[in-house]
Amino acid sequence: MPTKNEILAVRALRNRKTRLEERKFAVEGVKGVEEALSSGWTVHGLYATADSNAPEDWPAERVSSKDMSRMSTLKAPPGVMAVMGMPDLESEIASSPPAFSLALDGLSDPGNLGTIIRTADWFGVEGIWVSQDTVDPFNPKVVQATMGAIFRMPVWTVDLPKVLGDLASNGAVVQGLDLEGDALWSLKNDQDGAPRVAVVGSESHGISEDVRAVCSEFIHIPGGGQSESLNASMAAGIVMAAWHGAGLKNG
Known part of the structure; x- marks a missing residue:
C-alpha cells in the first residue's frame, strides 16, 4: 500500500x-498504462485496485479504492494508474526538419x-511543436485524450516563432x-519534397502575429455551412487527412 506521502506526491502531479x-506525470486506465509500460519510458510507480482489470502479471502496488480516488483526476477512476518519467524530447529534435x-x-x-496528438499518430505525423502558452502536453486531461498516443508522438514545447523561423530557413x-x-x-505535391509544417492557432484568437510573420503561406478549409469556424482538433484533423490524401506526407 502506498504511504500518505506517496499519495500526496501523486496528487501533486495535477499541477503543471x-x-x-x-x-x-500520471496516466490512468488499462489502455494508457499498457502503452506507458511498453514505451520504454521510466516507470516511477504502478498502482491498481483489487477490483481493477489490470493484468495479473503487472507488478502493480495494491491500493484501496479510496486512495485511488484521492490520486486520480477522474470522477470515476478506472482503478489503474502509472506515474511516468517525462522523456528528454528536446534531445530528440532532429537537426533537419521533420x-x-x-x-x-x-x-x-x-x-x-x-485529440490532435492521437490523430497525428494515426496519420503518421513526425512531431508536434507547441507554443509555450499552449496547454501542457502532460496535463492529465491531455494524456487521457491521447489514448496512449502521447507515448509515440513527440511533442516539443518551444519558442514557436523562433523554431518555425528556423524551420523555414532550412527549407520547410x-x-x-x-x-x-x-x-x-x-494543395499539390509541388514543393520538391520540402518538409511541411501546418500551423493551427488558438480556438479564440487564431494564429498570433509573431507566428504569422514566419509562415510561408496560408491555407483555409472551405465549408458550405453557417458555422463561423471549426474547433482546433477538427481543423487539424482535416488538414492532416488532406495532406495524407494528397501524398504530401512523404514529400
Missing part, C-alpha cells in the same frame, strides 16, 4: 509546475490537444491555417 519540476509536422499556437483546451514550408488562405483542396 510540479510536473515540470519532478519531470513526472518531413511532416504540426505546430500549435496558443491552444488552451486539453481535450483538443489530446510553414503553412498557417487562416480563413484568408488558399483553399486546402488546391
Whole structure:
C-alpha cells in the first residue's frame, strides 16, 4: 500500500509546475498504462485496485479504492494508474526538419490537444511543436485524450516563432491555417519534397502575429455551412487527412 506521502506526491502531479519540476506525470486506465509500460519510458510507480482489470502479471502496488480516488483526476477512476518519467524530447529534435509536422499556437483546451496528438499518430505525423502558452502536453486531461498516443508522438514545447523561423530557413514550408488562405483542396505535391509544417492557432484568437510573420503561406478549409469556424482538433484533423490524401506526407 502506498504511504500518505506517496499519495500526496501523486496528487501533486495535477499541477503543471510540479510536473515540470519532478519531470513526472500520471496516466490512468488499462489502455494508457499498457502503452506507458511498453514505451520504454521510466516507470516511477504502478498502482491498481483489487477490483481493477489490470493484468495479473503487472507488478502493480495494491491500493484501496479510496486512495485511488484521492490520486486520480477522474470522477470515476478506472482503478489503474502509472506515474511516468517525462522523456528528454528536446534531445530528440532532429537537426533537419521533420518531413511532416504540426505546430500549435496558443491552444488552451486539453481535450483538443489530446485529440490532435492521437490523430497525428494515426496519420503518421513526425512531431508536434507547441507554443509555450499552449496547454501542457502532460496535463492529465491531455494524456487521457491521447489514448496512449502521447507515448509515440513527440511533442516539443518551444519558442514557436523562433523554431518555425528556423524551420523555414532550412527549407520547410510553414503553412498557417487562416480563413484568408488558399483553399486546402488546391494543395499539390509541388514543393520538391520540402518538409511541411501546418500551423493551427488558438480556438479564440487564431494564429498570433509573431507566428504569422514566419509562415510561408496560408491555407483555409472551405465549408458550405453557417458555422463561423471549426474547433482546433477538427481543423487539424482535416488538414492532416488532406495532406495524407494528397501524398504530401512523404514529400
